[in-house]
Amino acid sequence: xxxxxxxxxxxxxxxxxxxxxxxxxxxxxxxxxxxxxxxxxxxxxxxxxxxxxxxxxxxxxxxxxxxxxxxxxxxxxxxxxxxxxxxxxxxxxxxxxxxxxxxxxxxxxxxxxxxxxxxxxxxxxxxxxxxxxxxxxxxxxxxxxxxxxxxxxxxxxxxxxxxxxxxxxxxxxxxxxxxxxxxxxxxxxxxxxxxxxxxxxxxxxxxxxxxxxxxxxxxxxxxxxxxxxxxxxxxxxxxxxxxxxxxxx
Numbered sequence: 001x002x003x004x005x006x007x008x009x010x011x012x013x014x015x016x017x018x019x020x021x022x023x024x025x026x027x028x029x030x031x032x033x034x035x036x037x038x039x040x041x042x043x044x045x046x047x048x049x050x051x052x053x054x055x056x057x058x059x060x061x062x063x064x065x066x067x068x069x070x071x072x073x074x075x076x077x078x079x080x081x082x083x084x085x086x087x088x089x090x091x092x093x094x095x096x097x098x099x100x101x102x103x104x105x106x107x108x109x110x111x112x113x114x115x116x117x118x119x120x121x122x123x124x125x126x127x128x129x130x131x132x133x134x135x136x137x138x139x140x141x142x143x144x145x146x147x148x149x150x151x152x153x154x155x156x157x158x159x160x161x162x163x164x165x166x167x168x169x170x171x172x173x174x175x176x177x178x179x180x181x182x183x184x185x186x187x188x189x190x191x192x193x194x195x196x197x198x199x200x201x202x203x204x205x206x207x208x209x210x211x212x213x214x215x216x217x218x219x220x221x222x223x224x225x226x227x228x229x230x231x232x233x234x235x236x237x238x239x240x241x242x243x244x245x246x247x248x249x
């Protein structure tokens with residue numbers, strides 16, 4: 001690593017560094033597709049993503065560095081902020097619904113989605129959310145790819161609203177309602193979202209279990225650190241589907 005490179009810390013891809021006002025990331029087969037998506041978001045005026053800046057001399061992906069405060073891992077956002085994060089996700093989906101991927105598009109399909117309605121971020125969670133001077137910004141787009149609004153919303157709602165074991169069910173239900181109202185989800189889709197919360201959390205747990213069995217990183221490490229959390233969270237979400245459904249009526 002060069003002297004001018006600052007290694008970023010946290011739950012980030014290995015080899016991601018900051019150089020001045022830019023982030024440099026190792027490329028994968030999906031990087032060109034991600035860059036095309038980020039250019040589209042910039043072109044349509046969506047400000048909740050970093051600007052793509054091409055490649056550096058070493059062939060790494062170069063993105064705008066977004067200054068600000070990283071999100072709250074426990075999802076302890078005030079209600080007004082929770083609603084605004086839901087609105088951010090709705091704005092993203094409106095923008096990606098207009099995106100036409102390149103014919104040769106390749107995506108990093110970490111967890112198989114439940115459909116291919118539009119292009120999703122697929123890791124819209126507090127650890128990838130920055131409160132920047134221009135508002136909320138989602139970072140780390142390496143997992144972007146085809147998915148559905150509800151699949152993405154189920155993951156984002158659970159993590160952003162902090163729906164987890166140990167939080168009173170009434171409080172989780174209330175925070176879910178605030179987030180989903182901020183998104184503006186139609187009434188017809190709300191029962192399906194309530195039922196999908198546990199399924200999406202279990203998909204994350206299954207990914208970590210597979211990573212642990214096969215020794216794939218970073219999933220094996222995350223399984224050791226957080227596997228029990230995701231198993232318990234999936235059970236918590238499934239056990240209270242009726243409460244989530246009622247809260248969203």
